[in-house]
Structures are given as C-alpha cells and as structure tokens.
Amino acid sequence: MSQSAIAAEAQRRRTFAIISHPDAGKTTLTENLLLAGGAIRAAGAVRARGENRRTRSDWMKIERERGISVSASVMTFDHAGLMFNLLDTPGHEDFSEDTYRTLTAADAAVMVLDAAKGIEPQTLKLFEVCRLRDIPIVTFINKMDREAQDPFALLDEIASRLALDPAPLYWPAGSGGRFKGMMDLRAQKFLPYTRGGEHPAALPINSNAIAQYLDPDEQGEVEEGAMLVQEAAKPFDVQSFLEGHMTPVFFGSALRHFGIDQLLGGLAAYAPPPKPVAAERNGQPTHVAPGDPEVSGFVFKVQANMDPNHRDRIAFFRMTSGRFTRGMKLKAQNTGRQMSVNAPIMFFASDRELAEEAFAGDVIGIPNHGVLRVGDSLSETGQLRFAGLPNFAPEILRRVRVKDPLKAKHLRRALEGLAEEGVTQLFRPNLGSDFIVGAVGQLQFEVMADRLINEYQLEAIFEESPYAEARWMGGTAADIEDFDDKHKTAMARDIDDQPVFLGKSSWEIGYVADRYPKLQFLRTRERG
Ligand code: GDP
Numbered sequence: 001m002s003q004s005a006i007a008a009e010a011q012r013r014r015t016f017a018i019i020s021h022p023d024a025g026k027t028t029l030t031e032n033l034l035l036a037g038g039a040i041r042a043a044g045a046v047r048a049r050g051e052n053r054r055t056r057s058d059w060m061k062i063e064r065e066r067g068i069s070v071s072a073s074v075m076t077f078d079h080a081g082l083m084f085n086l087l088d089t090p091g092h093e094d095f096s097e098d099t100y101r102t103l104t105a106a107d108a109a110v111m112v113l114d115a116a117k118g119i120e121p122q123t124l125k126l127f128e129v130c131r132l133r134d135i136p137i138v139t140f141i142n143k144m145d146r147e148a149q150d151p152f153a154l155l156d157e158i159a160s161r162l163a164l165d166p167a168p169l170y171w172p173a174g175s176g177g178r179f180k181g182m183m184d185l186r187a188q189k190f191l192p193y194t195r196g197g198e199h200p201a202a203l204p205i206n207s208n209a210i211a212q213y214l215d216p217d218e219q220g221e222v223e224e225g226a227m228l229v230q231e232a233a234k235p236f237d238v239q240s241f242l243e244g245h246m247t248p249v250f251f252g253s254a255l256r257h258f259g260i261d262q263l264l265g266g267l268a269a270y271a272p273p274p275k276p277v278a279a280e281r282n283g284q285p286t287h288v289a290p291g292d293p294e295v296s297g298f299v300f301k302v303q304a305n306m307d308p309n310h311r312d313r314i315a316f317f318r319m320t321s322g323r324f325t326r327g328m329k330l331k332a333q334n335t336g337r338q339m340s341v342n343a344p345i346m347f348f349a350s351d352r353e354l355a356e357e358a359f360a361g362d363v364i365g366i367p368n369h370g371v372l373r374v375g376d377s378l379s380e381t382g383q384l385r386f387a388g389l390p391n392f393a394p395e396i397l398r399r400v401r402v403k404d405p406l407k408a409k410h411l412r413r414a415l416e417g418l419a420e421e422g423v424t425q426l427f428r429p430n431l432g433s434d435f436i437v438g439a440v441g442q443l444q445f446e447v448m449a450d451r452l453i454n455e456y457q458l459e460a461i462f463e464e465s466p467y468a469e470a471r472w473m474g475g476t477a478a479d480i481e482d483f484d485d486k487h488k489t490a491m492a493r494d495i496d497d498q499p500v501f502l503g504k505s506s507w508e509i510g511y512v513a514d515r516y517p518k519l520q521f522l523r524t525r526e527r528g
Helices: 003-011 026-036 045-056 061-066 097-104 121-132 151-162 208-212 216-232 238-242 260-270 405-421 442-456 477-486 506-515
Strands: 013-020 074-079 082-087 108-114 137-142 165-168 170-173 181-184 189-192 246-251 277-281 284-288 296-303 313-321 323-325 329-332 338-340 345-347 352-354 357-359 363-368 377-379 384-386 390-392 396-402 425-429 435-439 460-464 469-474 491-493 499-503 520-522 524-526
Touching: 003 013, 003 357, 013 026, 013 097, 013 121, 013 260, 026 074, 026 082, 026 108, 026 137, 026 260, 074 363, 097 121, 097 296, 097 390, 108 121, 108 260, 121 151, 137 151, 137 260, 151 165, 151 216, 151 246, 170 216, 170 246, 181 216, 189 208, 208 216, 238 246, 246 260, 284 384, 296 384, 377 384, 396 405, 396 442, 405 425, 405 435, 405 442, 425 499, 435 442, 442 460, 469 506, 477 499, 499 506, 506 520
Parallel strands: 013 082, 013 108, 108 137, 137 246, 165 246
Antiparallel strands: 074 082, 170 181, 181 189, 277 284, 277 384, 296 313, 296 377, 313 363, 323 357, 329 338, 329 377, 345 352, 345 363, 390 524, 396 435, 396 460, 425 435, 425 491, 469 499, 469 520, 491 499
C-alpha cells in the first residue's frame, strides 16, 4: 500500500473516549451512538453482550463479581465513510489509572453532563487529564427529558469551572415534562422531540408546522433563548476547539435517542483524525506522522488474567503510524524483544474479530504472556520511543505488609513488578522499611491483592497509611534536596527513584506548596 493510501486510511479514523461522572449516562450514550452509527441493531446490546461474555468465558473473578465488562474496552464502527474507535473509560468502582491512561490513546473526548447536575467531581478529574494532553472536547448535555438546570447556567459552569468557551450548536426548548426539542442554531431549524417513538423530522424555524409541537409561549421562549445565546457566546471555531479552548455543546436525551445523530454528526465533522506525534528514534527527537510506512504505537493498557489458566494478557496497542497486517513482527523499544503478532484482536461493537489490518488511530489487542507493559513503545524497527504514559497522583494510599517477615524481599519484587506494569504505584519512604502503595481507585487494590496471591503466593495485608496524598516534586535538584532534608519523614521514592512528597492531607500539601514557592508539587509524572 502506498504511503498516501496509508495516510488516507489514518485520516479516516476518529478515535475518542467518553468522559463523565457515574450515572450521567455514558453507557446509554455509548449504546445509542453505536445504534446511530449502525453498529448494533437494538439498544441494550452493549450491556447484554457484556453479560453473555461473562458467563461464556472465564474472566477474572473480581471482574465477574463486580460486573465489569472488559470486552467493551474499544468499540469500532464504520459510519459516514469514517472509522470510529470509541475507547471505554472504566468508571464507577472500576475507576483506576486505566481510566486516565485510556485518554492518552484518544484524539478527542465527549464530555457527558447530566443536565440536572452539571459538572461533577469525576467529570472534572477526567477533564483535567484531557486538558493536560490538549484533547479537544465535545460536550453533550444529557437527560434533557428530565427536569434540567437552566441551560445558560450550564454553559456558565463550563466556562467558569473548566475555563473552556462553550459554543452551543443547538438550543433546547424546555426540559423534563416540558421538553419539546431543540433549535439547530446553524441550520435555523427546529427538531421536535416526542416522548416515545420516532422523533419527527426537522422543520425550518419559520414553518407553521412548529405550532404542532410548541405553544406560542414555548416558541417565544426558545427563540429568545436562541437569540440571546448567539449574542452572548462566541461562535464555534474549529481551530479553537482543536486547540482545546472551545467546546461545541450538544443537547439531548441518550435514553430517548434524541440528539444522538446530531452528536455523531458533530464528531464526524469536527473530531480530529490522528495527529503526528513527538517521539525519539535511537535517542534523537523526531516526529511520527500517521502516514509513515513504519508501524508504530504504544501500549496504554494491559488486561491481565483474562484466562487464569493461561496467564494470558491483552495489551491494548494504540497505533500512531503505518499499516499493520496480521502476523507482522513488532519490537519493543525498551526491552528489544520482538514478537510476531499473529492473533491481534479488533473490537467491533457486534463482536471481536481477528484484525487483518489496522492504521494509525486504531487500537488492537495483542495477546501475550506478560511481555508487554503499559507505556511500551512498539514498532517494526524497535527504534521508536514515545513519551512515557503519565502516572497520576494516587488518591488512596495504603501500607502493605506480609505476614511472614521472611517474605519481605519477595514482596518488594512483587510490588515493583506490579508498579512497573501500572497496576498500582509503589512508594518507598526514605526512612523505615514500609511499602506504601497508591491507586486512584479502590478496585486497583483488590486486583493487586488477587495477583499477589495467584502469581506471587503472597498473602498481603493492606493497612491504613498515615498519608493521604502523594506529589511528585518539580524544581532544581538543589532545592529539592534541601526540601528533602527538612522533610525526611514525609519523603519517599517512586519506582523510578523520583522524589515524592507524602502529605497527610491536601491541606498540608497546599501549606508546604505555599511555603516553598520555588518547588512544584505535581499531580502527574510522565514516565519513561
Ligand atoms: P453511566 O453510569 O454514566 O454509564 O450511566 P448509565 O448510562 O448507566 O445511566 C444511568 C441512569 O440514567 C440509567 O438509569 C439510565 O437509564 C438513565 N439515563 C441515561 N440517559 C438518560 C436520559 O437521557 N434520560 C433519562 N431520563 N435517563 C437517562
């Protein structure tokens, strides 16, 4: 295949994730997007499929008990001449660093807000990760069929809390029981909403037929709102969106399949294809373009123990360039190990299939026996290295011990292995012999405990730790050393021997940060 044909295939990819707070409607929206994209026939298929999978196969015990579907990690569908890859960001109890890392593999994100609740804590956290990576964000205000906040207040919240310019492309007529549809601000049309059944076709705003759906008061209200918001909001500017300064805002009801075609249309029109990525080749800085002939990419997630009998793992590999074909040999930059990728998996919404070919933007699952790790760069030559995936400041810190003190060394190796893999983070306090492990979600500890038993025959005890927060340090080596000296009892080293400050509360972190303005107390650290 010619280089321009490879570039054209990459250009067709739209790889995105959905960020939201639990219950905002991510699962419902995912299903309805797949439905609108023609990838599934009936709503409910995503959930049902997960359940079938779980009963059919032997997923990790915790996953079964917790009802976590690993099969839906990536959902690929072909629509309007484009290839969409929807990356699943685990939420709820399975919220973990994988949730954050998945965003490093996305080129855009859909931020789903519950119209009654606006921006919630988890939305904010995930948004911050998107901002860190300059990922453009499309906003979908969901549940308009329920009593909602004033849409102006929602836009204000986006502007003030996220420092993001909201550019509504639609404007809702009412909400809850009085939800009647929305104005298409660009096409100057009205899209009626009806409860149950198909939503009628859009009508020009001067059409008399609108009176069928809106009484004169309602019509006056939506027209006035639409006028006001167009005066007040900056007009949508694609460039500003791509740079992460502006978000186009859509309204709808995922449950009632309203506003979904518009959202999908918006993604098709504005979500970017894969971009060139900064990398190193043999240590020299370079750029990798999606159309470059060499296959390359990075592993952003490893799913372990899919089949406990085989110790199989699936590494999720996000491609950054080239045309991958089944059976190809790829080499990991850090270990130099080469493997033939004979059974790559593509995750189509309706099923999984062997991937015969894939391009930049695509995610393939590579089964392996633990050779591949989170953050690994893979390419045909093995010479390319992409920036390491970030570690995120853990929100839960625990002290780990083993009952048998003779096994402490063994524990250390096990914890290091799991930290290397990105399951949990490991901090060694400068004083004493404790092991402090950190995670952003509770489930990570359960996965860890399970793997310590099954793979390392270690029965670990997790205890409360005196620390609540961890921060990586930024600043000159001398300043950090000085700080280190004065705060010996609160200093630790991470798996890469980087200094970490362990605070007893977020208040304490704020306090030391104020007292040491020359130092930075960082929530993320790029590994590698
Ligand atoms: P997730 O936790 O973000 O994946 O949220 P779900 O998709 O599971 O939705 C949470 C709840 O909100 C479920 O009971 C859904 O049926 C409901 N829900 C989702 N979208 C809508 C909507 O547009 N309107 C209404 N009324 N309910 C919705």
